[in-house]
Amino acid sequence: MNPAIQAILFYIFALGALASALGVVVLRNPVSSALSLACCLAFVAAIFFGAGATFLGIAQLIIYAGAILVLILFIVMMLNVKDEKPAAGNWFYCIVGVVVAAMMAGTISSAALRLPGATKGRCPVHVLAEHANELSPVPRGAQATHPPTTPSEYGGMLPPVSMKEGESDISLLGKTLFTHYNMSIVILSFALLAGALGAVAVGRKLHRD
Amino acid sequence: MECFWTWCCDILRNPTWFYLLTTVAKLALVFAVILAFVVLSVWIERRVAGWIQDRPGPNRAGLPLFLLRPFGSKKTQPLAGLLHFFGCPPNGRIARLCRWLRLDREIPTFGLIQPCLDGGKLFLKQEITPSYVRKFYFILAPMLVLGPPLVAAAVVPFASGVNTAFGDISMCVANLNIGPLWVFAVSGLSVYGLTLAGWSSNSKYPFLGGLRATAQLISYEVAMGLSVIPLLMVFGTLNLQEIVSTQATDGWTLLPLWGEGLSLQRWVLWIPMALSFLMFATCIFAEANRTPFDMAECETDLVGGYHTEYSSMKFASFFMGEYAAMVIGSAMVVTLFLGGWSIGFGADESLAAWNQWVAVICQFLMFLVKLLAFIFFFVWVRWTLPRFRWDQVMKLCWLVFIELAVVNIVLTALILYFVK
Numbered sequence: 001m002n003p004a005i006q007a008i009l010f011y012i013f014a015l016g017a018l019a020s021a022l023g024v025v026v027l028r029n030p031v032s033s034a035l036s037l038a039c040c041l042a043f044v045a046a047i048f049f050g051a052g053a054t055f056l057g058i059a060q061l062i063i064y065a066g067a068i069l070v071l072i073l074f075i076v077m078m079l080n081v082k083d084e085k086p087a088a089g090n091w092f093y094c095i096v097g098v099v100v101a102a103m104m105a106g107t108i109s110s111a112a113l114r115l116p117g118a119t120k121g122r123c124p125v126h127v128l129a130e131h132a133n134e135l136s137p138v139p140r141g142a143q144a145t146h147p148p149t150t151p152s153e154y155g156g157m158l159p160p161v162s163m164k165e166g167e168s169d170i171s172l173l174g175k176t177l178f179t180h181y182n183m184s185i186v187i188l189s190f191a192l193l194a195g196a197l198g199a200v201a202v203g204r205k206l207h208r209d
Numbered sequence: 210m211e212c213f214w215t216w217c218c219d220i221l222r223n224p225t226w227f228y229l230l231t232t233v234a235k236l237a238l239v240f241a242v243i244l245a246f247v248v249l250s251v252w253i254e255r256r257v258a259g260w261i262q263d264r265p266g267p268n269r270a271g272l273p274l275f276l277l278r279p280f281g282s283k284k285t286q287p288l289a290g291l292l293h294f295f296g297c298p299p300n301g302r303i304a305r306l307c308r309w310l311r312l313d314r315e316i317p318t319f320g321l322i323q324p325c326l327d328g329g330k331l332f333l334k335q336e337i338t339p340s341y342v343r344k345f346y347f348i349l350a351p352m353l354v355l356g357p358p359l360v361a362a363a364v365v366p367f368a369s370g371v372n373t374a375f376g377d378i379s380m381c382v383a384n385l386n387i388g389p390l391w392v393f394a395v396s397g398l399s400v401y402g403l404t405l406a407g408w409s410s411n412s413k414y415p416f417l418g419g420l421r422a423t424a425q426l427i428s429y430e431v432a433m434g435l436s437v438i439p440l441l442m443v444f445g446t447l448n449l450q451e452i453v454s455t456q457a458t459d460g461w462t463l464l465p466l467w468g469e470g471l472s473l474q475r476w477v478l479w480i481p482m483a484l485s486f487l488m489f490a491t492c493i494f495a496e497a498n499r500t501p502f503d504m505a506e507c508e509t510d511l512v513g514g515y516h517t518e519y520s521s522m523k524f525a526s527f528f529m530g531e532y533a534a535m536v537i538g539s540a541m542v543v544t545l546f547l548g549g550w551s552i553g554f555g556a557d558e559s560l561a562a563w564n565q566w567v568a569v570i571c572q573f574l575m576f577l578v579k580l581l582a583f584i585f586f587f588v589w590v591r592w593t594l595p596r597f598r599w600d601q602v603m604k605l606c607w608l609v610f611i612e613l614a615v616v617n618i619v620l621t622a623l624i625l626y627f628v629k
Contacts, residue, residue, distance in 0.1 A: 031346070031408065038401070058390045062434075066397035067427055070404065074423045077408045077416075170386065170447060 009050055017043035030081045031073065038069045055170045221375040228376075235382045239362050246580065247532040251324045253581075254588045261592045268320040328525065336521040339410075346409035351519070351526035353402030358533035361395040364388040365540045366450040368550045368572040369457070369557065371565040380550075380569060381450050388449035389437060392541055393430065396496065396534060400426040403498075403505060403515050406527070410518040418514030421599065422505035426496060428606040433492035435614035439485045439621035440545055443478060453549035457557045461548035462486070467555055477628045481621045486546045488610050488617075493538035495602070498531055500591040504599050539583040543576065547583070550576040 020043060023036035041064045048057035113119065177185055220226045252267075259266020297303045338347065365388075368380035385391055400423055407419015440462065444452045456462060459469035462482050469475060495502040506514030516527045543549060550572035551557055560568035597605070 031405075035401075035405075054385065054387050055390075058387050058394050061394035062390065062397060062430075066394055066400070066430065070400050070423055070427055073401075073404055074420065077404070078420065 006050060010047060013043045013046045013050065017047070028083045030076045030083075034069060034073045034076055037072075038065050041065045041069065053169060055173055218375075224376060231378050232382060235378075235380065236363075239365075239367065239382055240359065242367070242577070243359060243362050243533060243536055246536045246584070247529050248324045248328075249581075250532050250536060250584045250588070251327070251528075252321060253584060254591070255323065256320070257585065257588045258592045261589070266320070267323040331525040332522055334521040336523070339412075339518055341411050342518060343409040343411060346405045347518075348523075350402045350406035350409060350515075351523045351530070353405065354399050354530035355402075355526045355533065357395045357397075357399040357402075358530065358537045361392045361537050362540070364391045364449055365537070365544055366453050366549060367576050368569040369454060369561065370450075371569055379450055380573070384448065384450050386446075386448050388447055388452070389441070389541070389545070390447060392537065393434060396537060397426070397430050399530065399534065402527075402530070406519070407505075407515040410515070412518060414512045415515045415517045418505045418511050418517070421511075422498070422515060425498075425502065425504055425602060425606075428603060429492045429495040429502075429610075432606050432610035432614060433489060433496065435611060435618070436485050436488035436492060437545060438614070438618050439481045442618070442621050442625065443482070449544055449549070453544060453551060456548045457551035457553075458555075461551065461553065462546045464548070464553070467553070474624065474628045477624050478621065481617050481624065482546070484613065484617050486542075488614060489545070490542055492610070493542060494587070494590065495606070497534040497538050497587075499535065499587060501594045501597055502602055503596065504602055507596055509596075535584065535587055536580070539580055539587060543579045543583055547579055549579075 017040050020036040020039035024033045024040065027033050027036060041060055045057040045060040045065070048054075048060060221230070256266045256268075259268075292298075292304055292307070338344070363382040364385050366379070366381035366384075370377055370379040372378075383391075403422035403426070404419045407415045407417070407422065410416070441447060443462075444455055446452060446455075459465070460467050460471075460475065463479070463486055465471070465475040465479060498505055503514075505511075506516065508514075511517070516524055519527060552560070552571060552575050557568065557572065560571060
């Protein structure tokens, strides 16, 4: 795609995402807030599509916009949550809010600034692609000289995978997840399974007879 | 003229313009086909319902014969007068075609005009917006129901591709690598329409309908996603155009009678594929809110469900949205399991070798025929099976389909690994 068109679309979608994210906070009706969160997620999915991460975008649409937010909406409607009254100038809440917001902003901006090439105003993915050879992950198992001790040695930054012609990002994602991150996937799915079992245990009816 | 022709060629040679023009043409075609099929499926629904219940169904509305009055009144055989006027022989082909279309009867053309008249009736009816509704969402909801199925149609391939002098055209509006996922994601968004309609109507029955719609659609989306995984494992791709071309050369998923389909593996794989087909088709029924599963609008418990408070064209949007979802669901089933546009038995390749455009047109017609056949099946099921109870619907999804789908995935993996 033409880079200029790509940039224009990116700014349109990013503005849309920001506006609808603002709507989540500003709108007083909980249903409106939930819907603008859905809009925000859809705009972010559009940005993912523009960046070529089609699977990520579609997963965002299916899972967040299509299922989780619908459930949130379901609960908001079921409990019939009324419009929120604006908080009447409580200075304590103001201070706590500002502190929490500042902490979040600091965390995100420091993480963003630490991305490779961020201070030079360059795209991190491109910078990583240029230095792909230096960033190859620490070898494991028999090739490792000593057992990993620091977090960076457990894997470090993954080199960006360049897509071959005719390979979709889904197969690439599958290969990465089921080879490099196989153990993490198994552990995570056990955690999810435990969560599901817990929900069943909490939600089931107790028969006392 | 010459100058204009060279100008057209120049524009088509530019790849951006070529892409843009062909995409717009395909978009218009797909849109027209979907809307025509929405209307047609309403007619099929009512006629088949009449046929199944042993009554005539809508058969009074036909071509407006009063336009033919200059050629003689209805009693004095307008058809004969018309044929005579144009100089056609009374027993020729045209006359026979007209008789087959029942133009000489009192009741012409099988009531085919009925859906158009229904549309006109709904359009002219009084539009009532109750005073107690939440206006913005009340107006937004019908749009959210009608929109997603039309957008989801973008990835459905309706013919194979052609190579022209200016570039290749793939007969599919957006040839994405995530075809089925796109359909699931976008048609899953129509649940917002049902939920918001139920909530914004601000009355009891629509609200219950909206809640039921939300729970049912979300549950069946899970089962639907799991049920197609065996199929994707067999094809190894998510691109619908590739899935269909594989079926064209190797045999349809449910009919592996030629090409690779003759191998033992494909015949053993037929069992999980048939299971997958059953589950997927049932989930499509549930997603389209059709009768065995139309819990959200069942008139015996909920008056009209989420669209109780709607009237005129807003109601018609819900109505059309339901039929559009049915058409898209049928198109997905046809694409994934019944060979999509493929004519079958190796006829695609020989036709394409003879003339690409003829092949594309034949494949398009084949796709439409399969689509019509599956829509007929949809209607047949609706008028044959009684409605489930609400708890049965949810149990069927969570206690039967999801488990069965997971077992089916494991079964397919074992067959793919062990049977060669």
